[in-house]
Amino acid sequence: MAEMLKIDNLHADAGGREILRGVDLTVEKGETCVLFGPNGSGKSTLLSAIMGYSTCRITEGSIIFKGQDITHLGVDERARLGIGMMMQRPPNIFGVKLGDLVKAASRNPGILDEADNFKMGNFLERDINVGFSGGEIKRSELLQLTAQSPEFLLLDEPESGVDLENIDLIGEKVKSLLYDESGPVSVQKDVSSLIITHTGQILDYIGADHGYIMKNGKIQFCGKPLDLLRDIRQNGYGE
Ligand SMILES: Nc1ncnc2c1ncn2[C@@H]1O[C@H](COP(=O)(O)OP(=O)(O)OP(=O)(O)O)[C@@H](O)[C@H]1O
Numbered sequence: 001m002a003e004m005l006k007i008d009n010l011h012a013d014a015g016g017r018e019i020l021r022g023v024d025l026t027v028e029k030g031e032t033c034v035l036f037g038p039n040g041s042g043k044s045t046l047l048s049a050i051m052g053y054s055t056c057r058i059t060e061g062s063i064i065f066k067g068q069d070i071t072h073l074g075v076d077e078r079a080r081l082g083i084g085m086m087m088q089r090p091p092n093i094f095g096v097k098l099g100d101l102v103k104a105a106s107r108n109p110g111i112l113d114e115a116d117n118f119k120m121g122n123f124l125e126r127d128i129n130v131g132f133s134g135g136e137i138k139r140s141e142l143l144q145l146t147a148q149s150p151e152f153l154l155l156d157e158p159e160s161g162v163d164l165e166n167i168d169l170i171g172e173k174v175k176s177l178l179y180d181e182s183g184p185v186s187v188q189k190d191v192s193s194l195i196i197t198h199t200g201q202i203l204d205y206i207g208a209d210h211g212y213i214m215k216n217g218k219i220q221f222c223g224k225p226l227d228l229l230r231d232i233r234q235n236g237y238g239e
């Protein structure tokens with residue numbers, strides 16, 4: 001396997017406070033990694049740091065993506081290199097219609113026809129996220145990610161706040177980002193992912209190679225994802 005992402009001793013501030021305190025993480029090509037951790041431990045901040053969002057400021061360490069140092073690249077450059085993110089709480093974007101963004105993000109001229117499969121056909125003329133319900137935001141984020149079709153997926157709690165029927169939709173759509181399902185058996189694509197989940201429900205749809213637990217801005221444990229989940233359910237995070 002080739003190395004896709006290598007994070008070394010990453011420190012980052014958000015809101016003037018140090019949140020990431022020396023994160024080390026390597027993700028290989030085609031690898032699916034799951035990130036657990038208590039509320040406020042820095043999981044979303046780590047994803048923001050990888051994506052390059054300005055809400056977080058990297059102060060030390062490095063992020064290497066496909067052999068290139070992206071630590072200080074802009075978010076647009078990282079997106080062009082093949083990193084895409086489904087945010088936990090994406091902002092409202094007034095004046096930009098969902099359909100226009102989806103079209104701009106995709107090389108597929110027929111991408112808007114996909115919207116119905118995400119139950120988003122009636123949302124294409126609406127400003128992005130404005131007045132969307134929690135579940136609608138998740139489906140909209142996944143439609144945008146499918147349009148971008150990135151090589152490295154950052155998914156921040158894709159199933160949280162989603163009703164049971166829509167969890168199935170979300171799970172299947174995440175699966176089709178990671179697996180080629182055109183043949184008789186689904187085959188893992190050369191797509192890597194780092195997925196934050198509290199419940200592990202997404203693991204009913206996809207396999208994961210490694211699990212990590214973040215605490216106090218550092219990755220403190222790694223193990224098999226389902227083993228970690230069982231342990232967290234039984235013993236909590238040991239706060
Ligand atoms: N812009 C900001 N200003 C102030 N504090 C911030 C900012 N961004 C993040 N933080 C703080 O950093 C800490 C980590 O936040 P983060 O969103 O990364 O946690 P998390 O692990 O994703 O938690 P959750 O499971 O609740 O989503 C929190 O205490 C949060 O309040």
Ligand SMILES: [Mg+2]
Pocket residue numbers: 043044045088156
């Ligand atoms: Mg979070």
